Amino acid sequence: MTGSSDRHPLFIPLVLVGGLIFGFGLGYSHMARPEVVLNFLQFEDFGLLFVMFGGAAVTGVVFFVMPHVLDRAPLTGDRFERRLKSFDRNVLVGGAVFGVGWGLSGICPGAAYASLGIGNVTILWALAGMFLGAYLQGWWRSRAADSVDPAPTGAD
Amino acid sequence: MVADPVPLQLAAELFPNGISRYAIGGLFVGLGAAVIYVGTGISAGASTFLESTLSYVSGQSRFQQYVASRDWRIVFTLGIILGAAVYAVVYQGGAWTTDVSWWRLLLGGVFVGIGTRVGKGCTSGHGVCGVGSASKTSIAGVLAFLLVAILTAQIVAALGVTP
Numbered sequence: 556m557t558g559s560s561d562r563h564p565l566f567i568p569l570v571l572v573g574g575l576i577f578g579f580g581l582g583y584s585h586m587a588r589p590e591v592v593l594n595f596l597q598f599e600d601f602g603l604l605f606v607m608f609g610g611a612a613v614t615g616v617v618f619f620v621m622p623h624v625l626d627r628a629p630l631t632g633d634r635f636e637r638r639l640k641s642f643d644r645n646v647l648v649g650g651a652v653f654g655v656g657w658g659l660s661g662i663c664p665g666a667a668y669a670s671l672g673i674g675n676v677t678i679l680w681a682l683a684g685m686f687l688g689a690y691l692q693g694w695w696r697s698r699a700a701d702s703v704d705p706a707p708t709g710a711d
Numbered sequence: 712m713v714a715d716p717v718p719l720q721l722a723a724e725l726f727p728n729g730i731s732r733y734a735i736g737g738l739f740v741g742l743g744a745a746v747i748y749v750g751t752g753i754s755a756g757a758s759t760f761l762e763s764t765l766s767y768v769s770g771q772s773r774f775q776q777y778v779a780s781r782d783w784r785i786v787f788t789l790g791i792i793l794g795a796a797v798y799a800v801v802y803q804g805g806a807w808t809t810d811v812s813w814w815r816l817l818l819g820g821v822f823v824g825i826g827t828r829v830g831k832g833c834t835s836g837h838g839v840c841g842v843g844s845a846s847k848t849s850i851a852g853v854l855a856f857l858l859v860a861i862l863t864a865q866i867v868a869a870l871g872v873t874p
Contacts, residue, residue, distance in 0.1 A: 577739070577794060579743075579794035579795065580742070582797075583798050596865070598861075602730055607839060609734050609741060618748065621748065631751045646848055648829060649830020650826065653822065654826070663823060664833045668757065669791050670795070672793060674796075674808065676808065680816035684819065684823070684824060685823050688825040688828075690824075693765060693771050693774050
């Protein structure tokens with residue numbers, strides 16, 4: 556689907572440009588500053604609502620319009636489908652665990668990368684924590700999956 | 712024309728820094744995700760980068776499903792860092808660093824790292840792309856992490872932890 560073999564030469568440059576705009580927005584909105592997120596969560600400044608819902612408003616229009624404009628995405632040939640994630644208990648459990656971390660630190664993944672871009676080297680603590688947390692859940696879930704299915708697909 | 716002072720005062724209390732920086736920033740965040748979607752059909756989130764990058768160094772079966780997307784996810788993340796750096800150079804006038812304690816960042820990061828992967832998304836994947844596609848799963852995820860984050864931040868503040 557997005558493998559590198561048959562990929563359009565503009566695929567990677569476009570992803571870079573998209574990331575640039577995305578990161579500029581996180582910097583401009585001040586969401587890359589943990590203090591601003593914590594002020595929002597403590598009801599001292601509700602402006603952050605405009606970041607998430609402003610972003611969702613733009614994607615909402617584009618996600619709705621594109622399937623009516625084009626059959627397939629020009630750089631991948633993929634259909635403009637809604638790739639919806641299935642709902643299960645993990646969404647709520649994981650969301651709650653994420654919420655504890657977000658409320659404690661004021662940092663989420665995208666904003667943490669952007670924070671590095673605005674010169675906040677202290678954020679490396681949060682990035683280290685995120686990789687550690689993602690590794691811990693991957694290790695634990697790999698073990699659970701491998702014990703159910705004794706033939707692992709990945710190279711170990 | 713005289714403006715009604717009550718809504719103005721309310722706006723000053725709820726939005727002490729105004730709303731333009733937040734609204735304009737949010738529009739750019741959405742535009743960045745939209746550019747990638749228009750070209751590729753991918754609705755990109757920021758947190759899968761954690762697992763996909765771990766696939767370079769770990770053979771755990773959980774990470775191998777992201778091998779196909781790990782290179783462009785690194786490019787996306789580098790773009791985010793560079794885009795924020797452009798903001799810093801043009802508007803911020805130099806580097807800015809947080810005063811939040813290192814242990815809060817580290818411990819919070821661990822919870823975020825576990826939670827976002829178990830919960831299938833983060834503030835950009837669920838909050839911007841998922842809500843934008845009216846996904847009920849994402850709306851439930853956003854409500855879950857928003858409510859728990861508010862509760863956590865209030866408790867941490869009540870305990871007198873600053874900054």
